[in-house]
Amino acid sequence: MYGKMHSACLYGIEGVIIGVEVDLSNGLPQTSIIGLPDSAIREAVERVRAAVKNCGYRYPQQRVTVNLAPADLRKEGSAFDLAIALGILTTSGQLIMPAAEELLLIGELALDGSLRPVTGVLPMVEAARRSGFRGVLVPRGNAAEAALISGMAVYAADHLRELPQPADRVKVLATGPAEQCEAQQHNPEVAAANGEHPATEPPLPFPVTVMESQADSGHSRQPIKALDLEHLRYIAEYNVRRVSIQTDGLMKEDYGDVLGQSHVKRALTIAAAGMHNIILVGPPGTGKTMMIKRLPGILPDLNDSESLEVTKIFSAAGKLTDTRSGLLRSRPFRAPHHTISAAGLIGGGSIPKPGEVSLAHRGVLFLDELPEFSRNVLEVLRQPLEDSEVTISRARAAFTFPARFLLACSMNPCSCGYLGNTGTQQRCTCSPAKIAQYRSRISGPLLDRIDMQVDVPRPADWNGQSPALSSAEMRKTVLGAQQIQAERYSKLPISWNSELSGAALRRYAELNKESSLLLNGILESLGLSMRAHDRIIKLARTIADLEGTAAISSAHLAEAVQYRNLDRQIVTEE
Secondary structure (H helix, E strand, C coil), X not given: CEEEEEEEEEECCEEEEEEEEEEEECCCCEEEEECCCCHHHHCHHHHHHHHHHHCCCCCCCCEEEEEEECCCCCCCCCCCHHHHHHHHHHHCCCCECCCXXXXXXXXXXXXXXXXXXXXXXXXXXXXXXXXXXXXEEEEHHHHHHXXXXXXXXXXXXXXXXXXXXXXXXXXXXXXXXXXXXHHHXXXXXXXXXXXXXXXXXXXXXXXXXXXXXXXXXXXXXXXXXXXXXXXXXXXXXXXXXXXXXXXXXXCCCCHHHCCCCHHHHHHHHHHHHHCCCEEEECCCCXXXXXXXXXXXXHCCCCCHHHHXXXXXXXXXXXXXXXXXXXXXXCCCEECCCCCCCHHHHHEECCCCEECHHHHCCCCEEEECCHHHCCHHHHHCCHHHHHHCEEEEECCCCXXXXXXXXXXXEEECXXXXXXXXXXXXCCCCCCCHHXXXXXHCCCCHHHHXXXXXXXXXXXXXXXXXXXXXXXXHHHHHHXXXXXXHHHHHCCCCCCCCHHHCCHHHHHHHCCECHHHHHHHHHHHHHHCCCHHHHHHHHHHHHXXXXXXXXXXXXXXXXXXXXXXXXXXXXHHHHC
16 A cells, blocks of 8 residues: 655755655554654654544554655655645545645644644745646645745645545445445435435544444445545735835935935945945944945845745745745845854754855845954855855755855944044044954955945034935936846846956956056055956946946046055055
8 A cells, every 4th residue: 555745845945846655554553754854754753643633534553654755865844744644644545636746745734633834835836846746735824935936726724624625524334336325425215225224424524434434334435535625725915015115204214314425325336236245444323334224225126036036045944924925026134143153144054054144145244343243253254255155065965055145344443443533522542453453353355355345434414414315316326237237147147247257257347458557556556366356347347337338447447446445554554
């Protein structure tokens, strides 16, 4: 007696289809789950046993073997409960599911048979669509998330009892083919003419098992009719909106609230237009954190492929809360506290989960007070900043998470925070050795990967009399530059100037002779690396796009160099 259902699990942030095979054989009554299950899956034996009995079904008093295939892949989580339960019920003849080969089953079972939502449904359903499945049965709490994948029929249930239609929940007490059985159910006179007792009992709310039927009447039991899940089909209702935009205009964060700092707004516009990494350096209270927190408001929305990619990451991490708004369209903004661990930032665990760098994929990762982070934590950023992905290796497997983000940081110029302050009240009290020690918390290789290093002095216009540049104006400029890049890179697997490298960089960011000589002289005087050389060119390419010019001029290059403030300060100190 063999049956097979289909479920899924997560492998990193991708869904993997798992075959749930059930075998019933003679022997001592026991249930075994094989195929590298974790503790939660092994405990599914007791959850499924209790749920099956409490829903009126009979748990087989035989040797039950459940195999999760492929057997060499480590599985975790409670999403297999529903597939295991239905596999046992169909294999024991209590239910028939003719469409089982085309249906994915996901869900955790409570002891009373109710279905509980699980995490990671979105990548699982996407994997099912790629594998040719036509439908998915999930707990109702996961239905909106599953419906985000087009081309899949979504069925939602709150309880195991809801799966058979009410017309199927009858007690069958007759022998012979199914047609004769149905006639006797609906025509008591026919049953009496045949010398049999009509079924005078009212229909039972739950299916009656084969063994119970035989014990009561001595007749063989016809199985339940094929399950038709159409009465459970989920109809999605979306409330499309941008989650990051608040309806109350008074509470909306806008760059118009920032007094002065026009050069910083210009730098942030360039960073948003090309997705360039940026760090703001200045005394306390000059608006560094305030301006970076408004950065998502000027970034373009995610396109369809990016939206699905980001939503999958949040689903796998269990952080997808508002599924009724559809796929995530606003770029993520993550701002972890400086006490975060390396595993929390980069991802980790016995079975690795996405960290903050992956949750910020296609968005902004904000590290406030950068020197306060542990040196070990900061150093793990070097590889994702260069490769735009994170690879975490374990004994059994290696997991790769996407990590293409805009790194935005802020820091004080020294430990007291007032180095370079021109005010009369606050003066820097740090010695040169103390300043050097403070800045040494940020390694040279990490700083070399930050395209823009911008000073943020005390604003000169405290009264706000001069017109302030608003987020809407900055966003319009960014969208114009982004459209130019989208057309330029339409045939390439990149979207932003910051992603240029190698031959693509030489082709799309070519320098004329004058600009090349200028850049070479700057590299020699500042002692910059070849990585900084390429990043300056990419930054100049974005500045040219903001002005709508195809060629990079010396003025664009000179402005790009001006944003390497920390490099210039180090040379000056030396």
